[in-house]
Amino acid sequence: AQSVTQLDSHVSVSEGTPVLLRCNYSSSYSPSLFWYVQHPNKGLQLLLKYTSAATLVKGINGFEAEFKKSETSFHLTKPSAHMSDAAEYFCVVLISNFGNEKLTFGTGTRLTIIP
Amino acid sequence: ETGVTQSPTHLIKTRGQQVTLRCSSQSGHNTVSWYQQALGQGPQFIFQYYREEENGRGNFPPRFSGLQFPNYSSELNVNALELDDSALYLCASSTSGSSYEQYFGPGTRLTVT
Numbered sequence: 001a002q003s004v005t006q007l008d009s010h011v012s013v014s015e016g017t018p019v020l021l022r023c024n025y026s027s028s029y030s031p032s033l034f035w036y037v038q039h040p041n042k043g044l045q046l047l048l049k050y051t052s053a054a055t056l057v058k059g060i061n062g063f064e065a066e067f068k069k070s071e072t073s074f075h076l077t078k079p080s081a082h083m084s085d086a087a088e089y090f091c092v093v094l095i096s097n098f099g100n101e102k103l104t105f106g107t108g109t110r111l112t113i114i115p
Numbered sequence: 116e117t118g119v120t121q122s123p124t125h126l127i128k129t130r131g132q133q134v135t136l137r138c139s140s141q142s143g144h145n146t147v148s149w150y151q152q153a154l155g156q157g158p159q160f161i162f163q164y165y166r167e168e169e170n171g172r173g174n175f176p177p178r179f180s181g182l183q184f185p186n187y188s189s190e191l192n193v194n195a196l197e198l199d200d201s202a203l204y205l206c207a208s209s210t211s212g213s214s215y216e217q218y219f220g221p222g223t224r225l226t227v228t
Contacts, residue, residue, distance in 0.1 A: 032215065043205060043219040090157050094214055100171030101214035105157030
């Protein structure tokens with residue numbers, strides 16, 4: 001069965017320092033993976049998506065993620081954190097089953113930015 | 116381009132009651148998916164509607180039901196509300212029965228007392 005595991009429930013970084021949010025996946029074949037962000041009292045926004053075209057995926061707001069098959073990981077990074085990055089981040093895998101598709105979300109990582 | 120909208124924003128219901136939540140899909144999208152997000156957890160897939168028919172369902176009991184209308188808007192109905200139904204309900208729209216690129220609405224916060 002396909003699934004994702006977010007390794008940290010809470011990450012705190014200082015403004016201007018790098019961000020690393022970790023996600024491991026479980027899949028018997030090459031998965032479609034996503035990162036979504038959820039700001040307080042707002043809906044989910046797609047940050048980036050991986051579909052096997054390129055292992056390094058660039059998203060919005062300076063975020064990027066690298067698909068590493070050997071490590072079954074899809075970690076989200078950003079070189080320099082901004083206060084506006086404070087939010088909940090979800091690693092997501094797309095599951096296809098007899099033509100039906102659904103997104104399965106990880107448990108989330110809350111990112112706190114320290115001024 | 117019109118984004119995904121949901122109504123109401125918040126509502127409070129009593130255990131045992133029934134509730135209907137509404138979602139208008141993004142312009143040009145014919146597929147709507149519903150998710151339940153309990154406090155402190157990730158969203159969980161309830162079901163998806165495509166061309167007015169259910170197109171996949173998660174592990175939710177039959178008292179969770181839905182509809183999709185010819186204009187692709189959708190309703191989520193929950194009967195016999197339980198306290199554990201308290202959550203943020205999100206809908207997302209996409210195209211052609213796919214979940215690949217979904218656009219989410221702001222959600223409806225349901226509180227069951």
